[in-house]
Amino acid sequence: MKTVKKLGVGLILTALTMSAVGCANNGGNTATPGSNAANTPASSKEEKVKIVYSMWGSASEGSATQAVADKFNASQDRIEVEVMAIPWENYMTKLNALATGGQLPDTGMLQEGGVIQWSAEGMLNDVSAMYEGSESKPLDSLAYKYEGKTVAYAAANEILLLYYNKDMFDEANVPYPPSALDQAWTWDEFVETAKKLTIDKNGKHPGEEGFDSQSIVQYGASVENLPWQLETWALSNGGGFYSEDGTEVRIGEDASIEAIQKVADLYLKDHVAPLSVGQTDDGIQRTIIAGTVAMATNGQWNIGTSLNTAKEEGLNYGVAVLPYMKDKVTLNTGGANVVFSQTKHPEEAMEWLKWYNSEENNWTLISSGIWMPTLDKWYKDETLTRKWVENPNFPPYDEYKSAVVDYAQSSAARPAAWFYTNYTSDFNTLLGSVLGDVWTGKTTAKDAITKNLDALKAAHAGNK
Amino acid sequence: MEAVNKLRKRRSRIYSSEARVAYICLIPAFVGLIFLTYLPLLGVLGISLTNWTGLKSPEFIGIDNYIKIFTTDPYIKDSIIATIYFAFLSVAGSMIYSLFIALLLNRKIPARGFFRAVFYVPYVLPAVAIYVGWSWLYEGNFGFFNYLLSELGLNKILFIADSSYVIPSLSLISVWLAGNLIVIFLAGLQNVPGVYHEAAEMDGANGWQRFRHITLPCMTPIIFYNLLLSLIANLQVVTPALALTNGGPGNSSRFLTYLMYDQAFVNYRIGYASATTVIIFVILAVFTLVLFKTSNLWIYNEGGDDK
Numbered sequence: 001m002k003t004v005k006k007l008g009v010g011l012i013l014t015a016l017t018m019s020a021v022g023c024a025n026n027g028g029n030t031a032t033p034g035s036n037a038a039n040t041p042a043s044s045k046e047e048k049v050k051i052v053y054s055m056w057g058s059a060s061e062g063s064a065t066q067a068v069a070d071k072f073n074a075s076q077d078r079i080e081v082e083v084m085a086i087p088w089e090n091y092m093t094k095l096n097a098l099a100t101g102g103q104l105p106d107t108g109m110l111q112e113g114g115v116i117q118w119s120a121e122g123m124l125n126d127v128s129a130m131y132e133g134s135e136s137k138p139l140d141s142l143a144y145k146y147e148g149k150t151v152a153y154a155a156a157n158e159i160l161l162l163y164y165n166k167d168m169f170d171e172a173n174v175p176y177p178p179s180a181l182d183q184a185w186t187w188d189e190f191v192e193t194a195k196k197l198t199i200d201k202n203g204k205h206p207g208e209e210g211f212d213s214q215s216i217v218q219y220g221a222s223v224e225n226l227p228w229q230l231e232t233w234a235l236s237n238g239g240g241f242y243s244e245d246g247t248e249v250r251i252g253e254d255a256s257i258e259a260i261q262k263v264a265d266l267y268l269k270d271h272v273a274p275l276s277v278g279q280t281d282d283g284i285q286r287t288i289i290a291g292t293v294a295m296a297t298n299g300q301w302n303i304g305t306s307l308n309t310a311k312e313e314g315l316n317y318g319v320a321v322l323p324y325m326k327d328k329v330t331l332n333t334g335g336a337n338v339v340f341s342q343t344k345h346p347e348e349a350m351e352w353l354k355w356y357n358s359e360e361n362n363w364t365l366i367s368s369g370i371w372m373p374t375l376d377k378w379y380k381d382e383t384l385t386r387k388w389v390e391n392p393n394f395p396p397y398d399e400y401k402s403a404v405v406d407y408a409q410s411s412a413a414r415p416a417a418w419f420y421t422n423y424t425s426d427f428n429t430l431l432g433s434v435l436g437d438v439w440t441g442k443t444t445a446k447d448a449i450t451k452n453l454d455a456l457k458a459a460h461a462g463n464k
Numbered sequence: 465m466e467a468v469n470k471l472r473k474r475r476s477r478i479y480s481s482e483a484r485v486a487y488i489c490l491i492p493a494f495v496g497l498i499f500l501t502y503l504p505l506l507g508v509l510g511i512s513l514t515n516w517t518g519l520k521s522p523e524f525i526g527i528d529n530y531i532k533i534f535t536t537d538p539y540i541k542d543s544i545i546a547t548i549y550f551a552f553l554s555v556a557g558s559m560i561y562s563l564f565i566a567l568l569l570n571r572k573i574p575a576r577g578f579f580r581a582v583f584y585v586p587y588v589l590p591a592v593a594i595y596v597g598w599s600w601l602y603e604g605n606f607g608f609f610n611y612l613l614s615e616l617g618l619n620k621i622l623f624i625a626d627s628s629y630v631i632p633s634l635s636l637i638s639v640w641l642a643g644n645l646i647v648i649f650l651a652g653l654q655n656v657p658g659v660y661h662e663a664a665e666m667d668g669a670n671g672w673q674r675f676r677h678i679t680l681p682c683m684t685p686i687i688f689y690n691l692l693l694s695l696i697a698n699l700q701v702v703t704p705a706l707a708l709t710n711g712g713p714g715n716s717s718r719f720l721t722y723l724m725y726d727q728a729f730v731n732y733r734i735g736y737a738s739a740t741t742v743i744i745f746v747i748l749a750v751f752t753l754v755l756f757k758t759s760n761l762w763i764y765n766e767g768g769d770d771k
Contacts, residue, residue: 122520278712279709280708292605429731432710433539
């Protein structure tokens with residue numbers, strides 16, 4: 001038994017050596033420390049603690065972050081931060097390899113789905129102490145928690161909201177969706193409005209005599225059905241994917257199933273939504289930007305990643321809060337900044353993260369609309385909010401303030417599942433596959449989920 | 465007698481020195497094969513017996529991964545079916561298509577060089593660009609094909625969004641991509657001796673008869689080669705799932721290689737993914753073996769039966 005184990009390890013090592021050779025051309029681009037860092041006289045301060053921070057991004061993004069780190073390096077004389085940039089596609093793979101070799105950076109970004117898993121495997125430090133005594137803290141919903149301890153804070157904030165095409169609403173003479181939470185539409189109001197905005201070749205709406213669902217030229221609404229976003233509707237209908245502590249799977253409950261069926265019925269029964277079977281993650285491009293759908297749900301990041309360009313090209317869009325079934329719900333999320341347990345300098349790593357996570361240092365991402373700030377002062381202090389939102393990349397201030405800024409700190413905002421439970425990516429992959437035939441109506445959400453409930457529970461338990 | 469012995473000796477000396485040079489020249493290739501192919505292969509076999517996640521050090525768990533794959537894995541059965549179904553359609557389709565096109569391109573038609581290039585181009589285009597292009601054709605709501613269908617007053621077909629159409633739709637792309645097979649078939653066709661055709665023509669054989677009894681038998685070794693190439697490539701299919709469908713809808717395009725990728729690099733269950741890899745390897749080996757074993761039943765060998 002033992003020899004076999006040794007043999008196995010030997011083989012793994014061989015394989016790793018192989019893959020290390022293979023990685024040489026696509027692995028990490030350490031942002032050339034020579035470019036900026038070497039110019040600061042690091043050698044004169046012999047006692048400086050060196051911290052390596054890993055991030056996903058191209059070599060040039062790495063250099064940009066290194067430039068920020070250089071400001072930090074110059075601001076004090078104890079810590080020297082070096083940035084390691086790894087392309088997004090193989091970020092987690094590379095970190096896995098580094099972890100196996102005991103060569104993880106001291107601190108770095110981690111993809112949402114990986115935080116609890118890494119924490120459960122003892123790879124992350126407790127960072128509860130990071131904001132002790134600070135006057136502004138990250139929003140409560142942005143702490144990753146494992147067994148009650150805070151193991152990471154999100155590097156950015158994101159929430160789900162409703163985008164809409166104002167020109168389509170004006171043309172149909174229908175009032176815009178509400179941007180204030182207390183006026184949020186019920187699901188039925190949402191569907192009724194969507195019907196008014198769905199038009200077939202002959203100008204007819206669903207429900208009218210002679211309406212042809214096969215020749216729709218403009219759809220009223222599209223609700224993103226990527227598994228993790230679907231949790232919003234399960235929660236909103238009084239169900240959920242998991243119990244609040246993440247230990248139980250609740251997707252088999254009637255409320256959860258009914259919510260998912262309602263999303264599918266937008267296409268199948270109400271004829272207000274285009275078909276989407278969750279194969280690609282480009283919902284806003286396919287709907288609002290393509291100009292074929294009047295309303296679509298998705299994450300805030302779309303403002304910065306695609307809608308700001310579309311706006312320049314003439315797209316007249318607005319933002320609103322999501323409709324609701326029973327409870328008003330939106331999900332918060334954001335990739336994490338963690339401190340790896342392999343570090344010898346956790347204090348210094350936290351000090352750097354805290355400094356780096358201040359919004360001033362991520363201003364390009366925030367002012368372009370890709371990231372939302374994490375610290376609560378940006379949501380509560382109106383001068384700061386204005387500083388953040390009043391620029392041409394964003395929709396009008398009042399609208400965004402109400403539909404995004406206030407929404408994100410309201411009671412409707414709940415953390416996405418990967419903030420508190422493990423194996424969300426196993427679960428979401430399986431759920432996506434289970435629901436494949438639900439979107440096209442070949443089966444119902446009830447049948448699909450009931451039949452696969454045990455497998456879903458096993459996936460949530462890590463298939464143990 | 466003496467002289468013959470001498471000759472033999474000299475010959476064997478030449479042989480052995482030639483052999484030495486040959487072995488020396490083969491060393492780099494051997495080293496490459498051993499370290500980049502066979503040892504990693506053994507490594508995969510070893511890892512498949514562990515519960516390695518890439519984080520904690522692996523524990524030996526025997527054949528647990530294999531047991532799990534065949535008893536509780538929610539994907540494997542659909543995955544094997546999807547892969548074989550896809551490979552069957554793609555191989556059959558691309559063999560017929562590329563032989564047909566090669567026959568046409570082998571004729572003395574105007575601008576032959578241009579048309580040969582036209583049919584080869586899909587093969588050299590970047591795969592992801594091709595799939596994105598096809599996704600616009602296939603799109604279920606406003607895609608080009610559905611635009612045509614609705615102009616004709618027909619109902620929409622969901623193509624890659626429908627679990628019963630997704631594999632045929634993806635196979636069609638794969639057939640369209642078979643430019644390399646056309647080139648190999650063309651080379652083979654040019655080797656079919658013209659005299660056979662002339663003789664048959666004189667005996668009054670028509671075009672089909674000449675194709676059936678001359679071209680086809682002479683082409684069987686090439687057909688075999690293309691069949692093998694195409695079968696292995698199509699059983700390892702992964703790009704359409706990565707670029708277009710994410711394995712969906714449902715599991716209908718969750719090809720084995722995609723499943724393995726998902727297990728290893730999305731869910732980080734490296735040991736489990738290695739076990740899947742071994743299963744893929746076995747399936748490939750079985751199909752290749754069957755093809756080889758049955759090949760002497762239908763391959764025409766010009767030098768006669770060399771059994």
